[in-house]
Amino acid sequence: MSGSAPGPVRRRTFVLGSAAAAGSVALAGASASTASAASFGYTDDGSNYVINTGANLILKVSKTNGDLTSLLYRGTEYQGYGGKNSHIESGLGTSTVTIKQSGSTILVSVAHGTLKHYYAARSGENNVYLWTNKADTSVSATRYIVRVKAGKFLNDEPDSYTYAPTTIESADVFAKSDGQTRSKHYSKHRVADYDYIGWSAGNVGLWMVRSNHEKASGGPFYRSLLRHQSADGGGLYEILYYGENQTEAQRFGLQGPYVIAFTDGGAPSSSLYHGNLATPWADSLGISGYVAAGGRGRVAGVGISGRDTAYAYTVGLANSAAQYWGSAGSSDGYFSIGGVLPGTYTLTVFKGELAVHTTSATVAAGGTTTLNTITVPSSNDPSNGKAIWRIGDWDGTPSGFKNAALMTYAHPSDARAAAWKGNVVIGSGSETSAFPAYIWKDVNSGLLVYFKLSAAQAAAAHTLRIGVTTAYANGRPRVTVNDWVSAIPSPPSQPSTRSLTVGSYRGNNHTFTYSVPAAAWLTDTGQYNVLKIDVVSGSGTTAYLSAGTSIDALDLLA
Template sequence: MSGTDPRPVRRRAFVLGTAAAAAAAGSAALAGPLAQAVAAASFGYSDDGSNYVIDTGANLVFKVSKTNGDLTSLVYRGTEYQGYDGKNSHIESGLGTSTVTIKQSGSTILVSVAYGTLRHYYAARSGENNVYLWTNKADSSVTATRYIVRLKKSLFPNSDPDSWDSTTDSVIEAADVFRKPDGTTRAKHYSRLRVIDYNYVGYSTGSVGLYVVRSNHEKASGGPFYRSLLRHHNEGGAGLYEILYYGENQTEPERYGLQGPYVIAFTDGGAPSSSLFHDNLTTSWADSLGISGYVTAGGRGRVAGVGINGRDTSYAYTVGLANSAAQYWGSARSSDGYFSMTGVLPGTYTLTVHKGELGVCTSSVTVSAGATTTLNTITVPSSNDPSNASAIWRIGNWDGTPSGFKNADLMTYAHPSDTRAASWTGNVVIGSGSETSSFPAYLWKDVNSGLLVYFRLTAAQAAAAHTLRIGVTTAYANGRPQITVNDTWTSSIPSPPTQPSTRSLTVGSYRGNNYTFSYSIPASAWLTDTSQYNVLKINVVSGSGTTAYLSAGTSIDAIDLLT
């Protein structure tokens, strides 16, 4: 369920807020800076000896450890939500001994946590049921950049793809992927969503909602299509995440600097106010708080593009900005390709136009503080979109995803062994009308290597050499395709492209580095009898990986034989 329905919800299992839901979410239960006035006579903080105790003057009281900066308590309307298995909410798995200070500036209370070179902040605003968080990671001395909100058990339902019960479900992979008695699979990785798809993640009972509203991810890595765990739930409790760098399926180096705010928001059961969403949130009230690395709105710029020509209008286009320090993105308007990105840190960026998730055009853009960089219409060269190449046949289409292939949709929220998955084996006949839907989204050395594609050629086509292209979106354990044609011609083994080194295909993500393998097939490989089917065999080769779905594998974008 999307979490955008403004009607009352009854024991809603979970809510994942999408970018498209912003308008509807704004009409849900009030939770943000634009919420109705709340009596805040008790706004302030105290010291209980071990923690700073912050009362927002609304319905929320939270505590921060004076020793290590952990969030040790979240009490909303008298109910404690924080904590499971004796664990607190914190950066990574906890920072250890830190210097923790607190100050009040008018209607804002700021808790500052210093741990080595890392700085972390909690802020409360008078009359709001929110906790605002910033994290400034200066280097790799802390392994990852992850904040986890740990929630007590039995407060919210436990029945979703990222939920499991370890008392009844069996572990099938790496201690974090589970199979239920009915054969369906669950894991903390199975969120379904890319970063661009959601504004918040959380849970609702219908009368209480608890969410993490994500930041703009300007210091994260992986771009708009990155997939990562967003939350988990089991019989012992639940967790909500803001992950900026996790080390899993990362396609870019880690970025350092201040990220935030991201927000822990309580509501009366509905979605968080859209005023908290990263595209809408204004924090001028934080400008003078002394947050390390903080850049005001006036110190940022904007990029606006008039439009994009050369688009395939059957696909959504996204424009991204990236350099070693920051990343941003915006959707291109379907009518003309207009796009805009605000709040951009000054600097020179690589601008990439994505068709679906496939980069089809790049350029350089410089952004200045307090100014708008206006770009003339961008034209995507026809040769940059591989779909424009003339093909004898094509399976799928070039969009940087395995969309349309067999089991592709299921793989963002289930393990490949899930009982809902169609058989990963089976061959493909060109001209059958089901070429794409019968071709598996993923190929593994130990599961379905040796897949066969049958196709006929005309006499003229069989008399010429042709190029076969196989586009992939990621690979596990250096899995890559080697092809054989009619058992008479075999390609060399291609070199493996650079891909993430962690699990991907089994943990809900096909996102890696899009890459195209090209094979020059000589005319001598084809059958001269035009009534017979040529047979293309696709094998997955690699000397690494283990067995089954953890053997070397790859995710398919498109396959075609060029004229």
């Protein structure tokens, strides 16, 4: 397809994570045809190392800076737009670049100060394997971007801005003429939700297959940009530390492999997925920081009791050096997390995205740490608190609230969003769906919740709880109950960057509690008590960038 196509070409888009979606894909994985493997090898054209994989892919790596300067697949060039190449960050600059062939593998090593980066090509494969070893903060973030020529995979997905000429926030959020919003941030997906990202156009698929993210930050529920597409070109990302909406300090060390994969139009082979990929061929390549499978261990738990079976549970492992996670079985909570670097980890049990239990686990190389049944104390799950009324449920997300689903792939000003204002009546049957997922100081602060109490309930003090999942500009709720006004709560620790407007509600879950005295309630049981929720903060700007917060749940305890 020509890069000068006049309009959008609507293509199948894969942002899934299941092996079933992959199917049988020619030339996608290690089992790819090796019919032309006799041409496998590399040359030096003076400026680049030119690698022929012996399949349908020829790639070039700059000898000066380690940029990926060409991805020639079946005779068509896919790499590059705007005079820019594919690389770490926006390019490393002058680097030491070397190449070595070891049997059926060619490895390009790039050294830039303390950072080391690697490209590997395998005979007969249409894949490029990448590793990045970041030792310190001399490189600000950890991002690899594959820049793709214009016109190859045009689309009009949420993370595209081909048809969005109006800039509505910063220089990266746009609006179409119909009021729908577009941004590279609007991927919809948490890290745990996908194995690969990319595009398909006829008989060509181009994919970024993610790594296990053991050196990334933010855990399984972190959201970041995964790709972008515009009339100028497209980008596929492997982002390990971006500095946006981060809840943890960045981790250092070798990360990978992540894989640039070409296919005949289908999804990449499931053999490339981080949970399946085996790289014994890389064990002896001398990659800095590389730890082979035999130097890693596993954590397995026989079960988790005290679960709410209406929710999915995830088990996470984290320390300052690495992070991992795995799903708990729906029937018994069994979990198994493999490929773990040796060390002692904090083990966290998540109900949805809400941490409900922590313990520790120590992993040894080559061994399996088996844990007996983990019991989640009833008091650790706020859903177990007996409530007079509750809006939403405690799962660490704004799921079910008004506009919640849309906000993972659209700006709050999007034409598809329901009005952010609107009050709620307890007992109406639509309490959760009518309550907004986000509250901003400058948009919908002053929300009202109407509720009645029995005489016995009105005769006692009660605790009001409001759970949040993140906040922007220190936004936090101050409440008024009839004539009683709470103190202004202190702001909890939250990321300082944009979140609510770039598709992410993921920050640090926090519960605000308010002790409401009996004197605050109305004594007439036929009248509605009125709860008013205001967002307070001295920070932020205006509209959707004023101080705001994302809601997990709120309730009045009995």
